[in-house]
Amino acid sequence: MTAGVEHASGAQGADSLTHAQATIERLAPPVFNLDLRALAQLLVDAVESGAAVSFLAPLAVDEAEAWWRRTLTAEHSRAMVLVARLNGAIVGTVQLHPAWSPNQPHRAEIAKLLVHSSARGQGLGARLMRAVETEARGAGLRLLTLDAKRGAVAGELYRSLGWTMAGEIPRFALDTDGRTCHDAVIYCKELANADPVPPLPDSSSRLEPGNSRPL
Numbered sequence: 001m002t003a004g005v006e007h008a009s010g011a012q013g014a015d016s017l018t019h020a021q022a023t024i025e026r027l028a029p030p031v032f033n034l035d036l037r038a039l040a041q042l043l044v045d046a047v048e049s050g051a052a053v054s055f056l057a058p059l060a061v062d063e064a065e066a067w068w069r070r071t072l073t074a075e076h077s078r079a080m081v082l083v084a085r086l087n088g089a090i091v092g093t094v095q096l097h098p099a100w101s102p103n104q105p106h107r108a109e110i111a112k113l114l115v116h117s118s119a120r121g122q123g124l125g126a127r128l129m130r131a132v133e134t135e136a137r138g139a140g141l142r143l144l145t146l147d148a149k150r151g152a153v154a155g156e157l158y159r160s161l162g163w164t165m166a167g168e169i170p171r172f173a174l175d176t177d178g179r180t181c182h183d184a185v186i187y188c189k190e191l192a193n194a195d196p197v198p199p200l201p202d203s204s205s206r207l208e209p210g211n212s213r214p215l
Contacts, residue, residue, distance in 0.1 A: 022091065022124060024131045027081040028202035031072050035083075035203070038090035040065035042114045049117055050176050052149035052184075057176040078139070082132055082200065084115070084124050091119040094128045096136055108136055110146040113154065125154070129161055131200060137191045144191065147172070150183040163187040 027035070043064040046053050055064075072081065084092035092115040098108040110132060115124045136144055148154045150168060159165070165187055172184030 022084050022086040022119075022122075022127075024082055024084050024127060024200060026135070026200045026202040027072075027083050027093075029072075031203070035090055036065055036068055036072075037061070039068045039083075039093060042090065042093060042116055043068070043112075045116050046114050047176055051114075052152065052173060052175070052182060053112060053114070054173075055176070056174065056178045080132070080135055080139075082128060082135065083203070084119075084128055086119060091116045092124045092128055094132050096132050098139070098141065106141060107143040107145065108139075108141045110144055113146075125157055126161065129157070133161075133189070133191060135200060142191050144189045145186065146188075147184045147186050149173075150185045155185060155187075158187050161189075163189045 040061050041064075043053065043055070044059050044061050047055050047057050047059040055067075078098040080096040082094050082096075083090045094113040095111045096108050097111060099105070110129075113125060113128060115128070133144065145166075146158070146163075147169075148158065155165075165185055167186050169184045169186065171181040173182060174180070175182055
């Protein structure tokens, strides 16, 4: 599921100017230890916030890091992971998973839209969504789908960005408490044809002190 994002409208003020300077890039191998740990902390933060992102609370950072390690090394060759950085540190991420089916070359799923709680309310979730849609369009994809917890604030964000609710699935998954169930809302968006767009910068050349060991 996609979750762990801020209110759709975002907060205004001095802090919004700071977060507007956050950069969004495509995460490319090798993925270094500091980035891997930051992604793990993002996932833990989302679970602690009650977000529906496949895991139950409490989620240990080491477990989250192991999941990211497996995910990043096993991804389909066309899969994309975008990250938002503020002062070099990862504070948000989203994934694009093109369909594997031969009869769905035009479709992809959006997953794991996460913004750290310290960076929410500044529009980073919307920026990540727009960026991943742009990347999808540039890759020739024309239909995107995602699912979200019914009643989550993420739904407001998706609708504000032109996503259409396609339906609901009752009792889709457990909440982070491991006891109660929640319904899932399925969203879709058709991408209009557009001229090719330049790709986002990637992290392949990023090498910072203490971040020297690749995945």
